Amino acid sequence: MSSKYWNEKTETLPRAELEEQQLKFLREEIKFAYENAPYYKRSFDAAGVKPDDIKTLADLAKFPFIDKKTQRDTQGVGSFLGELAAVPEEQVVFVSTSSGSTGVPTMSPFTQQDFDEWQDVESRWFWQAGMRPNDRYVHALNFSLYVGGPDVIGAQRLGALCIWGGTLPSERLIFILQTYKPTCIWTSPSYAWYLGETCKKNGVDPRKDLAINKIFVAGEMGGSIGATRKAIEDLWGAELFDFYGLSDIFGACAAQCEVHDGLHIAEDHILVETIDLQTGEVLRPGERGELVYTTLRKRARPMIRFRTGDIGWIDNTPCKCGRTHGRIHVDGRKDDMFIVSAVNVYPSDIEYVIRGLEEVTGEYTIRVYEKDFTCKYEVTVENSGKLPDDAVTRKVSDSLKARCGVKPANVIVLPDGSLERSTHKAKRIIDERKQSPGAV
Ligand SMILES: [Zn+2]
Numbered sequence: 001m002s003s004k005y006w007n008e009k010t011e012t013l014p015r016a017e018l019e020e021q022q023l024k025f026l027r028e029e030i031k032f033a034y035e036n037a038p039y040y041k042r043s044f045d046a047a048g049v050k051p052d053d054i055k056t057l058a059d060l061a062k063f064p065f066i067d068k069k070t071q072r073d074t075q076g077v078g079s080f081l082g083e084l085a086a087v088p089e090e091q092v093v094f095v096s097t098s099s100g101s102t103g104v105p106t107m108s109p110f111t112q113q114d115f116d117e118w119q120d121v122e123s124r125w126f127w128q129a130g131m132r133p134n135d136r137y138v139h140a141l142n143f144s145l146y147v148g149g150p151d152v153i154g155a156q157r158l159g160a161l162c163i164w165g166g167t168l169p170s171e172r173l174i175f176i177l178q179t180y181k182p183t184c185i186w187t188s189p190s191y192a193w194y195l196g197e198t199c200k201k202n203g204v205d206p207r208k209d210l211a212i213n214k215i216f217v218a219g220e221m222g223g224s225i226g227a228t229r230k231a232i233e234d235l236w237g238a239e240l241f242d243f244y245g246l247s248d249i250f251g252a253c254a255a256q257c258e259v260h261d262g263l264h265i266a267e268d269h270i271l272v273e274t275i276d277l278q279t280g281e282v283l284r285p286g287e288r289g290e291l292v293y294t295t296l297r298k299r300a301r302p303m304i305r306f307r308t309g310d311i312g313w314i315d316n317t318p319c320k321c322g323r324t325h326g327r328i329h330v331d332g333r334k335d336d337m338f339i340v341s342a343v344n345v346y347p348s349d350i351e352y353v354i355r356g357l358e359e360v361t362g363e364y365t366i367r368v369y370e371k372d373f374t375c376k377y378e379v380t381v382e383n384s385g386k387l388p389d390d391a392v393t394r395k396v397s398d399s400l401k402a403r404c405g406v407k408p409a410n411v412i413v414l415p416d417g418s419l420e421r422s423t424h425k426a427k428r429i430i431d432e433r434k435q436s437p438g439a440v
Helices: 015-036 038-047 057-062 068-074 112-128 149-158 170-179 189-201 226-236 347-356 389-404
Strands: 092-097 107-111 136-139 161-163 184-187 214-217 239-244 263-265 270-275 289-295 306-315 327-333 338-340 343-345 360-371 374-383 410-415 429-431
Touching: 015 038, 015 057, 015 289, 057 270, 092 112, 092 149, 107 112, 112 149, 136 149, 136 170, 149 161, 170 189, 184 189, 189 214, 189 226, 189 374, 214 226, 226 239, 239 263, 270 306, 338 374, 343 347, 347 360, 347 374, 347 389, 374 389, 389 410
Parallel strands: 136 161, 136 184, 184 214, 214 239, 360 429, 374 410
Antiparallel strands: 092 107, 263 327, 270 289, 289 306, 306 327, 338 343, 360 374
16 A cells, blocks of 8 residues: 555566567567467468567567558458457457458457456556555546446456446436446546536536546547646546557557656556658667567567557656656557547548449548647538538448448538649648647
């Protein structure tokens, strides 16, 4: 109870020892992947690299990358779990599934050991943010397929009283906040804002009438954006901690400590590299590039040099909190993805929809903007003359909802020929947000 660390030895391991441990784990993981996952055997052989080539951490740079496409291409090939999996199905106890907004949903499998180690990392993040066994915690994240759902178990292992809230309607959640008086909650930044405002509209002052003193957020950039964080903290009278997760690895792989300067990454489980977007060359700490993760202990599906599509940088300098694990700063997505109501929206999906509808000409622009700290998008299209404008609006809106998972806030229908035509590199996205695109 009195320690500020969940696992002091691990969290404060001197950097040299931490890297020594990483090297040992990395050698084991690469060997395990090569010997058990058909994809890695093939790709390492094709690249002319062998597990024994790993003599130092820097040797990882010789190994090929994987990305989302690799996951999709290998999923279901050879076996249900696909060619990246390194264990037989009977050893797998859990799978989470991505939203699939860019195509086939990707599945993330865990063995029992993977799952338990993941939850130990979650306990670490909760403890780091100050949660203790006498806290009451409401986990207000989606439980359906989503990798963030089981993270509540990390809080339960820590000893907190856990309320598995999931995605309750706001009125019921507010009722729980009033009657059970939880002290901690995890949700998205935009929902934290919306929920606080909804409380006030219903005559409940989050600062005075509720007991929330810690808010964990993930899924959007807001938690690391000073102005957004402060606004939510002021609204609730609580401290906000940004968490960062990837369905491909863990629910939360990194989290802010009390210093709130970057997010500590679980370096005993994940090796982070930043690479140059164009050349793929490894960058030095402090240099901005694409974040690439390698799992060090995951057995069900080792991820070796996974290109996340997230842009950011690593800070390995000592943190004031005393933890030695490096911190990541995530700036946004490589592509123009944006997040609306915790759903990842990809402009490529919008284009897919617009181009496929005969009621519109196929020309379009997307405006991404923020209102009340919530990301929204508006689509402008041209009527091809087959239906009246209001019918086109409905058609576009419904089709976007079906493909992207979330409707546009607005659809503007213009006559044919209104939008500027461009032969290449059309500027179709107008991003009016103050913050960078979302992180997870
Ligand atoms: Zn720290």
